[in-house]
Amino acid sequence: MTDSRDSSGVPLGRADTSGLRGAPDADPSATDRTPGTSGGAAGAGVSPVVRSRRLSPRRRARLWRGVQYAILLVAVVAVLSAVDRETFTTSVFNLDAARAMLPDLPGAFVNTLTYMLGAFAVGLVLGTVLALMKLSSVAPYRAIATVYIEFFRGIPALLVVLGVAYGVPLAFDLRIDSLIIKIAIALGLVSAAYIAETLRAGIAAVPRGQIEAARSLGMSHSRTMITVVIPQAFRIVLPPMTNEIILLTKDTSLVYLMGVTQAQFELTKVGNNALNSSAGGGMTGLVVAGLCYLVITIPLGFVARHLERRGTKGAAA
Amino acid sequence: MNAVVEITDLHKSFGPREVLRGVDLTVAPGEVVCVIGPSGSGKSTLLRCVNQLEHATAGSVRVLGTEINDPDVDIDAVRQHVGMVFQSFNLFTHQTVLENCTVAQRKVLRRSKAEAEKVALENLARVGLADRAGATPSQLSGGQQQRVAIARALSMDPALMLFDEPTSALDPELVGEVLAVMRELAEGGMTMIVVTHEMAFARDVADRVVFMDGGTILEEGPADQVIGTPREPRTREFLDRVLDPTHR
Numbered sequence: 001m002t003d004s005r006d007s008s009g010v011p012l013g014r015a016d017t018s019g020l021r022g023a024p025d026a027d028p029s030a031t032d033r034t035p036g037t038s039g040g041a042a043g044a045g046v047s048p049v050v051r052s053r054r055l056s057p058r059r060r061a062r063l064w065r066g067v068q069y070a071i072l073l074v075a076v077v078a079v080l081s082a083v084d085r086e087t088f089t090t091s092v093f094n095l096d097a098a099r100a101m102l103p104d105l106p107g108a109f110v111n112t113l114t115y116m117l118g119a120f121a122v123g124l125v126l127g128t129v130l131a132l133m134k135l136s137s138v139a140p141y142r143a144i145a146t147v148y149i150e151f152f153r154g155i156p157a158l159l160v161v162l163g164v165a166y167g168v169p170l171a172f173d174l175r176i177d178s179l180i181i182k183i184a185i186a187l188g189l190v191s192a193a194y195i196a197e198t199l200r201a202g203i204a205a206v207p208r209g210q211i212e213a214a215r216s217l218g219m220s221h222s223r224t225m226i227t228v229v230i231p232q233a234f235r236i237v238l239p240p241m242t243n244e245i246i247l248l249t250k251d252t253s254l255v256y257l258m259g260v261t262q263a264q265f266e267l268t269k270v271g272n273n274a275l276n277s278s279a280g281g282g283m284t285g286l287v288v289a290g291l292c293y294l295v296i297t298i299p300l301g302f303v304a305r306h307l308e309r310r311g312t313k314g315a316a317a
Numbered sequence: 318m319n320a321v322v323e324i325t326d327l328h329k330s331f332g333p334r335e336v337l338r339g340v341d342l343t344v345a346p347g348e349v350v351c352v353i354g355p356s357g358s359g360k361s362t363l364l365r366c367v368n369q370l371e372h373a374t375a376g377s378v379r380v381l382g383t384e385i386n387d388p389d390v391d392i393d394a395v396r397q398h399v400g401m402v403f404q405s406f407n408l409f410t411h412q413t414v415l416e417n418c419t420v421a422q423r424k425v426l427r428r429s430k431a432e433a434e435k436v437a438l439e440n441l442a443r444v445g446l447a448d449r450a451g452a453t454p455s456q457l458s459g460g461q462q463q464r465v466a467i468a469r470a471l472s473m474d475p476a477l478m479l480f481d482e483p484t485s486a487l488d489p490e491l492v493g494e495v496l497a498v499m500r501e502l503a504e505g506g507m508t509m510i511v512v513t514h515e516m517a518f519a520r521d522v523a524d525r526v527v528f529m530d531g532g533t534i535l536e537e538g539p540a541d542q543v544i545g546t547p548r549e550p551r552t553r554e555f556l557d558r559v560l561d562p563t564h565r
Contacts, residue, residue, distance in 0.1 A: 212370055213407035213466075217421035217473060218397035227424060231411050 090282065097274065097281020098288050104270045109292060112266040115183045115252040120245055122188025127195025134200045145196065152193035157251050161186040165258040179264050183255045191248055198244065202237035203229060235308070242304035246297045267292045320379070321346050321477050321508045322367055327376035329362055336362045338532040339376070344477075344510060349503045351519035351540070352512045354529035355555055360512040363529070364479050367510065368392075368399045381476055397425055400470030404482040406462040408454040414441065414465050415450040418472045426473065433472075440468040444498050460491030464498055471502075478502065480511040516560055520544045528552045 055063065089095070133145035152160065164186035169175050176182050206229045214224040253268035260269060267289045274285025322344040329337040336359045344350050352360045365371040366378055369385050369392050378385050383395050409417050418437035422428045428436070441447045444464035454462055463483055470478060480499065484492040496518050503509055503522045513519060519526050519540055526543040528536040528551075536549045547553045 207407075209403060209405050209407035210409060213401075213403065213409070214421075215393075216368055216370065216396055216399070216401035217469070218393045218425040219421060220393050223424055227420060228409055228411075232409075235411065 087282075091280075092283055093287050094281035094284040097277070097284040100277065100281070101270065101274050101285060101288055104265065104273075105267075105288075105292065107263065108265050108267045108270040108289075109296075111264060112249065112252050112292075113296065114180060115187070115255055115266060116245065116249045118180050118184030119187035119191060119248050119252070122184050123191030123195050123244070123248070126188060126192035127199060130192060130196035131199035131203065134196060135203065149193045149196055152190050153197075157187065157190045158254055158257065160190050161254045161257050164189070179255070179258060179260065182258055183252065186258075187248055187251050187254070190251070191244055194244055194247075195241070198237055198240045199233070202233035202240075205236050206232045238304055238308055242300055246300055249296050249300075250293060319346065319382075320344060321348075321381060322510070323377075323379040324363075324367070325377040325379075327363070327366060327378060328374045329359075329366060329371060330374045336532050337366070337373075340529075340532075340534055342527065342534065342537075344508060346508055347506045348524045349507075349509045349511065349522055350525045350527060351523035352510065352527045352529060353514070353516070353519060353544075353555075353559075354535075358529040359532040360529050361481050364481050364510060364512050367477075367479055368396050368401055370401075393425070397473060398476045400467075400473060400475035400478045402463070402466050402470055402478070402480045402483045404485050406454070406459070406466045406486070408462055408466055408469070410454055412453075413450065414446065414452050414454070414457070417454070417465060418469045421469070422472055436474075437468070437472050440471045441465070443471065443501075444468045445494075458491060459487045460494045463487065463495045467495075467498055467502070476508065478507055478509045480509065480513070482512050482514065484513070484515060514559065516544055516556070528555070530555070 130145045130148060133141040134149075136142055136145075161183070164182055176185075210228055210232065211224055214228045215221075219227065252266050255264070255266055256269050256272075260266075265273070271285040271287075271289025274281065274288070275283065277285070320343045322342065324340055324342040327337050327340040327342075328335065340359070340363055342350075342363070352363065354360050362371055366373050367380060369378075373386050376386070380395055381398055383390055385392060385395055408414075409420065412420065415434065415437055418440060419430070419433040422433035422436060423430065426433075438447055438450060441450055444467055446461060446464055446468065449457060449461065449465075454465070457465065467483075483499070484495050487495065492515070496515060499509070499511070500518070500522050511519070511523070521540075523540040525537060526540045527534055528543060528547070528549070530551055536543055536547060536552045543552065544556060547556060
């Protein structure tokens with residue numbers, strides 16, 4: 001693709017110079033021929049002929065843009081016309097069924113947020129420890145952190161949730177009764193791996209000169225970390241950290257594997273239950289649950305962007 | 318024995334590469350020493366050994382009477398008295414100009430907020446930037462940033478100032494404002510070691526010029542003599558090239 005464009009660049013370039021014509025038009029013989037000599041056949045082309053055969057790059061770009069819009073339009077029309085409107089309002093987004101779910105939603109909402117916050121708290125504490133271990137000058141600490149991170153990053157969260165629910169009681173003779181603590185530990189173990197990597201990268205991204213400047217002013221190593229490195233690392237780390245929270249929010253749906261009571265339902269479970277409810281509505285429950293997740297995750301993105309802006313501008317105030 | 322800096326037979330290697338091969342240098346109180354030489358000659362490394370941003374491999378570095386190569390020495394306590402200005406400014410990007418100048422006063426010298434701000438504003442006024450105290454580094458030009466960096470170092474009331482190519486990262490038109498501040502500082506009696514390529518500044522301001530090449534001091538003496546009538550052919554060759562870029 002690129003090749004064909006590249007090779008076409010030569011004649012196009014010539015067409016371009018002929019586009020500058022005016023004077024050469026009047027006197028096409030000697031001077032106009034010089035740049036075209038290498039091309040042989042094309043070189044003979046007097047400018048109008050060359051122009052009419054090829055679109056200028058700008059015209060071609062405009063045409064291509066038009067084609068893209070046309071494709072989009074066709075696709076949208078095709079999708080809309082393929083929707084069976086009746087089925088859609090009865091069993092995909094059935095307002096009555098959605099309304100029937102309403103009483104269950106606030107509790108599920110709170111539960112989802114609680115599981116997420118619990119998991120994030122565990123992940124943040126453990127992740128910070130792991131990040132510091134990874135930056136440690138003691139080699140075994142670095143090795144342990146690396147193994148941990150590779151392990152928990154590499155296996156599905158679902159397995160960890162099952163492991164904490166059923167494996168840990170068997171292996172350690174340790175019974176945790178609180179569901180919140182169990183899910184916070186399970187998802188926290190997983191997110192700690194990601195958070196550790198994020199924090200480590202954020203700390204490493206603070207320029208060396210910042211540290212040297214702080215040390216040259218007489219600040220100790222730890223004082224430099226607290227006063228200079230961590231505040232700057234935090235700003236660097238904010239966007240990926242938001243990402244982590246969004247991932248955690250979605251992963252809370254795995255809690256159903258641990259066995260939940262009515263009061264412990266989170267959004268996915270409520271949506272899933274609505275599939276079998278007497279109110280009917282087909283898959284409406286899942287659609288509603290999905291929308292509820294967006295109600296949490298989209299504002300999170302906004303908040304992060306706001307904080308980021310304030311982070312860079314705030315110091316100016 | 319009351320020298321501010323006393324360096325004896327200093328060696329520094331990075332892995333197998335020996336950057337300093339036995340350097341001796343003494344700086345008296347109030348003296349301004351400019352270190353010149355081609356890049357890679359060890360000038361910056363020498364300067365960074367004075368506040369131990371680099372650990373010397375061998376030799377002795379006494380700063381304000383303290384042997385800083387002694388592993389038992391509290392280097393942070395020595396650094397409080399040694400200001401450093403970097404080629405790339407290194408202002409704290411997450412803080413305002415004023416905070417840059419107060420943070421170490423408060424956290425290291427334990428000054429009160431009011432006192433730290435008073436000192437900072439005095440020093441910002443000294444470099445002509447008191448009106449930019451509320452700005453962030455990114456809102457300042459390179460020359461202004463470097464002047465803030467000088468004010469930040471001065472706010473610690475240092476006994477010695479180290480300048481590591483302070484104008485090398487600046488647009489040519491901004492060099493003058495920084496050199497003017499440094500000149501004023503020198504005239505005020507500050508002890509300074511300046512690694513620089515600004516020969517006119519070295520000639521005017523320095524009490525002594527040190528020419529380094531290949532990790533050793535090749536020639537040192539009064540500024541006029543070293544820059545005006547260098548003894549060593551290597552010094553002459555370097556100066557010819559620096560002073561007249563069309564020479565080659």
